[in-house]
Amino acid sequence: MRVETREFSLQLESPLDTAHGSIEHRKGILVRVEDGDEVGIGEATPLPGWTESLPACRAALADIEAPGDELSNLEERLTTLESTPAARHGLSLALADIRAKRDGVPLYRHLGGPEQVEVIPANATVGDCSPAETVDAVVDAVSAGFECVKVKVGVRSVTDDVARLRTIRDAVGSDIELRVDVNGGWSRAQAREAFHKLDPLRIAYVEQPVSGDDLDGLADLRGRSVRVAADESIAETSVDAVLDADAADVLICKPMVLGGPDKVVEVADRARDIGVTPVVTTTIDGVVARTAAIHAAAASPDRPASGLATGAMLARDLGPDRTRLVDGSVSVPQDAGNGVADTWGRR
Ligand SMILES: O=C(O)CCC(=O)c1ccccc1C(=O)O
Ligand SMILES: [Mg+2]
Known part of the structure; x- marks a missing residue:
């Protein structure tokens, strides 16, 4: 060996x-x-x-x-x-x-997943940028078939971000699921203000509204129309701490953060058992880890839109990507193993 x-x-x-x-x-x-x-x-x-x-x-x-x-x-x-x-x-x-x-068997079956999973719905990911650029990017994503878009906020003021999101909602209509990722950028007071102002915009959830170590702050934001997702909190505290503190409606499961696709399955099962929704996303990884994240998501019994459409963010990759992004869904490789073409002989 x-x-x-x-x-x-x-x-x-x-x-x-x-x-x-x-x-x-x-x-x-x-x-x-x-x-x-x-x-x-x-x-x-x-x-x-x-x-x-x-x-x-x-x-x-x-x-x-x-x-x-x-x-x-x-x-x-x-x-x-x-x-x-x-x-x-x-x-x-x-x-x-x-x-x-x-x-x-394909990796998702090895991980305990169901018989045949062909595709996983994905969310588009839009970084912080000007309101006009954001709307362009979201409209492009919706034209490409995405039914769920995640927008990064928290770099601008709450007022500016709320205006930015209102413009997006007006542009895409009510059927598109919008998520927001603050990456810990708000204080508790800003978060409360923002949740109140986001109420009419039908935001599905806000990811990491307050800093990762503020589990009480997250817990306090729950119970409104906008759900709360924990991301950085998992790395900065632990899955146990987040779940024990009732700090999240949604648990962001990044395979690279949890320690592997096997861990994602374990953590997602635990979350689901207590009514917390697991959502698999990447950390913008190369094709090997990205494909494995698709398998980890495919191993779940329920598959909400997942943060798996990050391949196009890379200028160069480790090797060819055998997965396809069609109408906002990623295809799940059906070959035995992870199903990635040779990446070792490349640089
Ligand atoms: O979840 C997604 O849509 C894509 C992944 C993503 O946003 C991300 C990528 C790298 C590092 C952190 C994050 C994040 O979720 O905050
Ligand atoms: Mg996040």
Whole structure:
């Protein structure tokens, strides 16, 4: 058995501006596990603020490069990667890819998903930009078939963002689901004001209205017409803390943050059990992790629009993307394993 890693850097087509800062590139580590005649590929793409740093991820993966003879030896190492979720994601995905290939099933079936899932509805993601640019981007997304759009807010004043969202609602009509992501940019007072003003705009939910560590602040915002979603809070506290504090109606499940597609399934099940809606999204990953996120979403019994349409944000990718985005839905690969074309021979 062999474990190898390879670093990569992917530039975004244009920066994604959020209240948490701007994302310009994604650097990470591909993980290749060869066991007998089977090869599994995983991707660890850390994002500071959500996961460990790249150096911490690199160090964690360097530690696992001398496994024993059995695949199960490597699977046992996963428990040592709990505090470095991106590293865990990379290894866990490579291992799951091998297991699923051996069993001759697509990854979502290996993860316990239903018999046949062809497509997952996706949301379009629109970063902070001027009102005119935002409306153009949202209208383009709706023309392309998206029925759900997530808009980044919190960089501008509440008044300006509410006006921006009102213009969007007027432009797309009432049938399009609108979500808002504040990336922790509001104070409690701003959040209360914003929730009140958003009431007539039928916003489905607001993601991370207040800072990640403010679980009481999140909990206080619940029970209005606009639902509350926790994202950064999961990384800054924990899934347990968020659920125990009754801090969210919606739990944003990012495989890279939770530590792998297997973890997404586990966390999504727990959330659903207590009436919290899990929504799978990426951290703007390369094609390997992005495809795995599609499988993680496909493994769920219910599939709300998911943040999986992030591939076009990258100027260059790790390899070809076999998934298709048609009418606002992403296709789920049906080949055995993750179903990603060769990414190892590329840079
Ligand atoms: O959820 C989506 O629509 C796309 C993913 C996304 O917004 C995102 C991407 C990278 C880092 C953070 C976030 C976020 O949800 O805040
Ligand atoms: Mg978010």
